Amino acid sequence: MSDKPNSRKGRASGGVTLSDVAKAAGVAPMTVSRALNQPGQVKEETLLKVREAIEKTGYVRNLVAGQLASNRSHLVAVVVPILTNPIFSDTFQAITERLGKSGYQVLLGISGYEPDKEQELLEVILSRRPDGIILTGTLHTEASRQRLRATGVPVVETWDLSVDPIDMLVGFSHESVGRDIARHLYGKGYRAFATLTVGDPRGQRRMAAFREELRAHGITDVPEACFPGVPTLEHGRLGLRELLKKAPGLRAVVCTSDTLAHGVLTEALAQGLRVPEDLSVLGFGDMNFAAHTLPPLSTVKIDGRAMGDVAAAALLKRLLENEDATVQHDIGYTILERESTR
C-alpha cells in the first residue's frame, strides 16, 4: 500500500493528518479529534465512519501537535540513579504500569547518583513539558529544586523522607533503618560489626545512623569497606576479604544491598566460614534472590513496587482530580529475619 518511505525532511512531514481523516470520513476535524479523545461524546455511527477513515488512510496520531495545542503531554518523566539495580527497576516497572493504565507514558532518565547530571537531565526533561516528574531521592541541586518549583510541574520524590520536599513525597527513613538494624543485631547479642557499602548516598546515611546507634551502645570500632560504583557480587566477595583482614574477629556484616550480601555469603562459603554460626550477614532490599541463597539471606525488605505504585497514584490524583493536597507517604520497611543472621 505504501508508495515509498516518506522523506520526512523539510517542513511537511508528508504524513496523513487528522484533517485528511476528517475529509475521508466526511466530518469536521474537531469531530475526529473528539472521536479519538472523548469517544463518549460522539455518536456511535460517526465513530464508525471515523474509525473506518483512520483505517483506510493509515493515519498515525500526532501527539506532539496535540500536546502543543492542549498543553498536556500525557508524559511523566522518571529519574532513577541506575537501572541495573533491581530495586529501582521494580519501582520503575510499577510506575510504568500504573501510569500506563491511565494513558500516561514514561520518559526515563538515568542520573547515575550525580546531582549535576540530574540537573542537566531535568533541563531536557522540562523542555518536553511532562505532566509530572518522579524523582529518586531528595538529594538535588539547589538549582534543580528552584527550577522545578518555578515551573509548577507536579513532582514526586521517592525512596526517602525529607523535611523540605519539593512537592509530594513517598519513601521511608534511612536513618530509622540504620538505627533499627543496630538495635536488632545488638539485641541478638552481636558485638563485632562491619559495614559494606558502595557509593550510594542513601546507603551511606543508613550506615551512618547504624554506627551512631552502635556508639550509643558503646561500640565505636566498626570497620568498613566501601566500593565505588554499583553493587556487584564481586564487590561483596572482595569486601568480605577486606573486612576480615581489617577485623578478623568480625561477627556480623551489614551490607547496603542484597547483591553485596550475596557476595559476602559466597565468599564466606568459599572460605569455609559457616553462616550464621561464624558470621552473620544482613542485606538490604529483599530482592527476588534473597530467600534462595545459601543460607537464605536476612535483609531489610523494601517494597519497591508499592513505592512506585503509591508515587504513581499520588501523581495521578493530582493530574486527574486536580487534588491539591500535598502527599507525604512513609512506605516503611521490615527487617526480615532469615537464616543468615540468628
Place this chain on the structure above:
Amino acid sequence: MSDKPNSRKGRASGGVTLSDVAKAAGVAPMTVSRALNQPGQVKEETLLKVREAIEKTGYVRNLVAGQLASNRSHLVAVVVPILTNPIFSDTFQAITERLGKSGYQVLLGISGYEPDKEQELLEVILSRRPDGIILTGTLHTEASRQRLRATGVPVVETWDLSVDPIDMLVGFSHESVGRDIARHLYGKGYRAFATLTVGDPRGQRRMAAFREELRAHGITDVPEACFPGVPTLEHGRLGLRELLKKAPGLRAVVCTSDTLAHGVLTEALAQGLRVPEDLSVLGFGDMNFAAHTLPPLSTVKIDGRAMGDVAAAALLKRLLENEDATVQHDIGYTILERESTR
C-alpha cells in the same frame, strides 16, 4: 523569585516563551532560536545578550513546539522485553549513553515478550514521532512491521539476525549459539544433558538448535524444565530439582540465562553435588556475577553494551549523515569456559 506555581490549565501555559526572551534581549525570535540551535551562526555579542535574557526570564525551552515546527524530535524509542534482566539493561544503558552524546533522548517501552503488547506500544510511540526506533528481537506482529515500514522511521532490530529485517539489524544467531554449545559440550565428552529455560522465545530457539545438533550425534532424550516469567535464582534451584527427578543420571545442565545457572549452582551446592565433577552447568549472557560464583560459571558471553553501542551508532549514522546503507551487523558471541564445565 517565583510568584506562584503556574496554573498550567486552559490554553496558555503561562510560561516564558522564546518571543519573551527575544523581547528581553532586544532581538528577533529567530535569533534566539538560532542562538539555541546553531550558536555558531550567531555573533558572540548577540549570543551573550540572549543568554543573559534567558537567565533573567527563567526561560525553559519548549522542544514540543520545536518538534512540531521542524519535524524532528531528538527522541529515539527503545523497546525491550523486560528491564529486570541485566542483559537488556546493559544494552539499554549503552544506547542511552551513545545517543545522549548526540543530543538524543530515549523513550523506553517495555513489551514483556508479548508481540501484541509491543504493537500497542509502537502505536503510542509512533504518535510521538520519534526520529528512530530500536527494537529487541525480530519477532513482531505483521501489523507492526507494516506500520513501521510505512512510516519510514529508521528502525534497528537487535539481539537477533533475520532474513527479513524491517530496516537495520544488529545481533547474533541464536541457532548458531545452540549448535555451538551442543558441539562444545559433546566434544568434551558429556552425553547426559538437560535444558533449563524460561518463556523467552530466543532462549527457546537456542535450545531447539541445541537439541537438534545433539540429535545429529545420536542423543535424543534431553529432558527440559521450563518456567513462565523471568529468570530468577529460585527458578534455577527449582529447575535443577525438577530435572534431577526426571533424569537422575544428569551430567550437564544448559540454561538460557546466567541467573538460572546461578540457581542451579546454588541448588547443587545445597544438595552436596560437586560442580563440575558431578554436574556441569552452562549459563548465558556473562552477567557481572558469572565470574564470581562458586565455582565460576561457564557461559556464553554476549556483549550487550557493544550491541547497544553498534545499534545506536547505526541509527546516528542514518540520522546525522543521512546514510542510506542498510546495516546488518553480526555481533557474535563467545563460549567462555570457566570452572562450572570442564
Place this chain on the structure above:
DNA sequence: GCGTCAAATGGTAGCGATACCATTCCGCAT
C-alpha cells in the same frame, strides 16, 4: 406545529517554535 433543551457537530484562532526567504550589516576591493 412549535418551543425547549441537551446532544452532536462545526469553524476559527491559536499553542510555541522553526523553515524559508528577505533584508540589513559590514569589511574590502575598486
Place this chain on the structure above:
DNA sequence: ATGCGGAATGGTATCGCTACCATTTGACGC
C-alpha cells in the same frame, strides 16, 4: 564613494492539533 558578497539578523507562514464558542440536530412535551 561605490559596489559587492558573505555573515548576521529579521518577518512571516506554517507544523497538526485542540480550546472555545457557535451552530445544528433531534427527541420530547404540550
